[in-house]
Every structure is written in C-alpha cells, then in structure tokens.
Amino acid sequence: MKTEVFIAGGGVGGLALAAKLASRGVHVTIAEQLKSKSNAYKGELLQPKTLAILDRLGVLDEIEASGHVIDQLRFHEINIRPNDAPEPLQLTELNYSRVASRYDHALMVPHERTKDILREKGKEYEEFFHYLPGARFLGFEGGMAQVRHQKKIFHIKAQVYIGAEGRTSPTRDAMNVSVKRKDYNHHFLTVTIPRPETFTKGKIITTTGSFLGLFPLPNNEIRTVYLIKAGEFKKIKEKGLEHLYRAYGELEPELAETVKSLDDWRQIQLMIPYTYHVDRYYSGNLALIGDAAHTVHPMAGEGMNLAIQDADVLGELLAWCKEEGKPYHENLHYYEDVRKPRVSFLLTLSHMSALVYSFPNPWWRKLRMRAVQRIYDDDQLHVKQMLNISGLGRWNFSLVDRAIQGSVLPVRSKQISDDKQHQKLFSEAEDYPWRFEQKGKV
Ligand SMILES: Cc1cc2nc3c(=O)[nH]c(=O)nc-3n(C[C@H](O)[C@H](O)[C@H](O)COP(=O)(O)OP(=O)(O)OC[C@H]3O[C@@H](n4cnc5c(N)ncnc54)[C@H](O)[C@@H]3O)c2cc1C
CATH class of the missing domain: 3.30.9.30 (D-Amino Acid Oxidase; Chain A, domain 2)
Structure with missing residues (x-):
C-alpha cells in the first residue's frame, strides 16, 4: 500500500494533522490501534490558539456547540x-x-467528541483521507511502516512517517531520540x-x-x-x-x-503526571507530534493543545511542500524550529504551576496565595499569564515580574494596551516561517 503521509496513531494530534493534510490534497493514511471509542479520560480543555486552529480547519462552530x-x-x-x-x-x-x-x-469539550469532529472533517475529503481503525503500527521494515490489522501484517510505503502514537511511540523508538522523564x-x-x-x-x-x-x-x-x-x-x-x-x-x-x-x-x-521532551522532533523522513514528542504536567491544561498545535504547523509545512514541489524531508527542520522552543516554554510554565500546588505546608500556601493574587493585581502579569497559556503568543516573564509576584517589588499601576499585546502574538511569519524565508521576506 502507498500513501504520501503515514500517521501512526489517530488521537487528537494524528487526526488534526490528517484532516488538515486531506483538506489540502495530500494523501494521508492513519493507523489507529483502537477499533472504537476509548473510555479513558484525556484532555478536554481547548485553549484559544487551538480554537483559532480549529476555526481555520472549518470545525469551530461544531466544537463550540459541543463545548x-x-x-x-x-x-x-x-x-x-x-x-x-x-x-x-x-x-x-x-x-x-x-x-x-x-x-x-477556552472550551471544555469531551475528548472523544473533539476526535469525532476531526475524523468527520477528514472524511469530507475521502479521496485523500484513509483512516484504518484497529490497525496497530508495529515499527519499520524495509523502509516501510509495518501494520497489523485483523491478524494480518502488511506494509505501507510513504514519503513521510509521523509518530502520533502518544506516550508509547514505536516511531520515537525508531528515531532513537533521548527521553528524560521527570x-x-x-x-x-x-x-x-x-x-x-x-x-x-x-x-x-x-x-x-x-x-x-x-x-x-x-x-x-x-x-x-x-x-x-x-x-x-x-x-x-x-x-x-x-x-x-x-x-x-x-x-x-x-x-x-x-x-x-x-x-x-x-x-x-x-x-500519574510526568513530563519529558525529546531532543529531536524529526530524523530523515520521520517526525513526532503530540505526546510522542512531549508530555506536560496536566496542571496548565496544555497537553492536547500542544498536540493540535504541533499538527497545525507540521500540516501546513507538509501541505506547502506538496504545493511547491519541495522535498518533505529537507524541510522538516522548520517544524522543529517553530514548535520545540514553544513546547519547552509551556513545559516550564506547566511545571511551575505544578510546583505551586506540590507542597502541603502553611508557609508554602501563604506564598502561593500572594503569588496568585499578584498575577491578578498586576495587569502585565495577568496579561502575560493568560497570553502564554492561551498559546496565541509568548511574552517571557522577567526578573521584575517575578519580584512583583514574590512581593519584593510593588504592583505596577499601568494597564497593558492591546497594541502592546499584539506585538507578542505569534505572527504568520513566526507560525509558518518557511513561506516567508523562501520568498526572501524574512
Ligand atoms: C487523564 C488525563 C487527563 C488529561 N487532561 C488534559 C487536559 O485537561 N488538557 C490537555 O490539554 N491535555 C490533557 N491531557 C493530555 C492529553 O490528553 C494528551 O496530551 C493528548 O491526548 C495527546 O494527544 P496525542 O494525539 O499526541 O496522543 P493520544 O491522545 O495519546 O493519541 C494517541 C493515539 O495513538 C494510538 N496508538 C498508540 N500506539 C499505537 C500504535 N502502535 N499503532 C496505532 N495506534 C496507536 C492510541 O490508541 C491513541 O488513539 C490529559 C491526559 C490524561 C491521560
């Protein structure tokens, strides 16, 4: 069997990627090991950047109606x-x-409902979207994906192979990347x-x-x-x-x-919360998205969002490669360039949020109460916190911010203007830099 992009794993990340690729005329095949819906709890909080991505995919109305x-x-x-x-x-x-x-x-949407909506979107492009339920990806053999389906093993040849299998990822194993768990x-x-x-x-x-x-x-x-x-x-x-x-x-x-x-x-x-972040997102014509590449502490409600945001950037890049006739494997570095620093930043933010609730001591609680209240009292802290977790942009916390949060410095009276904030929102050139670099615009 042949396809352009093979995706191992039909979770939110794999489905968001497949729906985007199919909508742009890229042949995509997803192997999902489960035959039907899972009863396991998974992420349900969709952050604003994810809503923007789902809007562009044409499914936001349904998502909003389900949330x-x-x-x-x-x-x-x-x-x-x-x-x-x-x-x-x-x-x-x-x-x-x-x-x-x-x-x-943000929006709370039952996890399986989000997946249903993405899968249905993909199916609208039936010529390009090939979803194989009950198909387990086993690894690579002879440069092809080896898949077991109904007790039979077959091979799928693709130009790019994406590991979207979640925490246990045969694609990640094949890439031999380092994973340090915390x-x-x-x-x-x-x-x-x-x-x-x-x-x-x-x-x-x-x-x-x-x-x-x-x-x-x-x-x-x-x-x-x-x-x-x-x-x-x-x-x-x-x-x-x-x-x-x-x-x-x-x-x-x-x-x-x-x-x-x-x-x-x-x-x-x-x-059981734990975190890890692979050192490389791609190798040759293999790439990882979502939990296969990183897991965050659930405190900031980011895991599912990072998976969909990975899918958006990688999907745009692969679709562009096809449209422009560029080799996929030569351009995968753009995906890592955009996503890895953003994920690192949110991993740290989620880790800090986890620490805030990790120590059951009265003095720790006092510090926490003061620090949380100060985020509200100081508009710059408030804006930074919400902007950063929204995924729509990035505005680093400075030493002064942390000193204000820790009550070492007083709260600032200044309100942050929308114009100031707009400079911190991710621009199209930051989300999809290849489009601009190759035209010599950046
Ligand atoms: C209890 C819980 C609560 C969470 N709460 C939140 C939250 O509030 N907000 C948030 O953003 N995130 C949350 N998360 C994290 C979030 O669910 C994950 O980050 C997100 O689902 C990752 O998406 P993914 O597509 O990368 O992986 P997954 O959702 O894990 O999907 C992977 C898919 O691949 C399939 N698969 C695995 N191996 C194979 C194989 N070898 N062959 C074929 N298919 C395979 C699996 O069956 C699965 O369908 C939570 C996670 C858990 C467990």
Missing part, C-alpha cells in the same frame, strides 16, 4: 470546617478576556460527575493540603481532578468511596450530593 465556555480560571483558597461550610480565604479570577484576541475563552510527588484521581445546572464556572479549590480542580462540561457534567500523594491510591481505595464523597463535599458542598453518583472505583481514573 462549555471557560472564560476565567478561578482559584479558591479555603479552610475546611468540620460540619460547616468551608471558610473562604481568597478568590482570584484570571480572565481570558485580558488576551487581545477574538479567541478570548516525575512528581503527587498523582491525581480524575472522574466526570453530574453537576447542578447553576454550577457553570470552573475553579481550583485548595486548602493547605488538598486540591480539587473542577471543570464544567456540557450536559450538566463536570470533570473533577483530585490531588493525592504519589502511591496513595491503594490506601484511599481501602477507605472506600465514602472517603471521596466526604473529601469532595468538604471542598465543594455544591457537589456533595452529585459525587455520590459514583458507585464503583472503576469509574475513577488514576492520572
């Missing part, structure tokens, strides 16, 4: 009081509207439960020693993320579901009843 708008990140610090409502200590609201863009919110002192329990109709705002609720992230989904559901110590899952299970009902109820009384809809530990998924 719940998150216009703020809300950080609640509370004290738990036995047999009483929690004592509120501090509420900080960071607003996506501080980002000077028409994509001024672990954390905490794990998460994650599960979707019903929510009252009026519970529409996402929030992160913390005490000195607990953390509960709540992110509303459509259809009166809510995705919950509860932090536990690394290795504590077995002990918590032994305490029974009652323990979880009590913990959720104490932190968020509004969910005290709906959490009781959980009646089996199998509904709850253990999420």
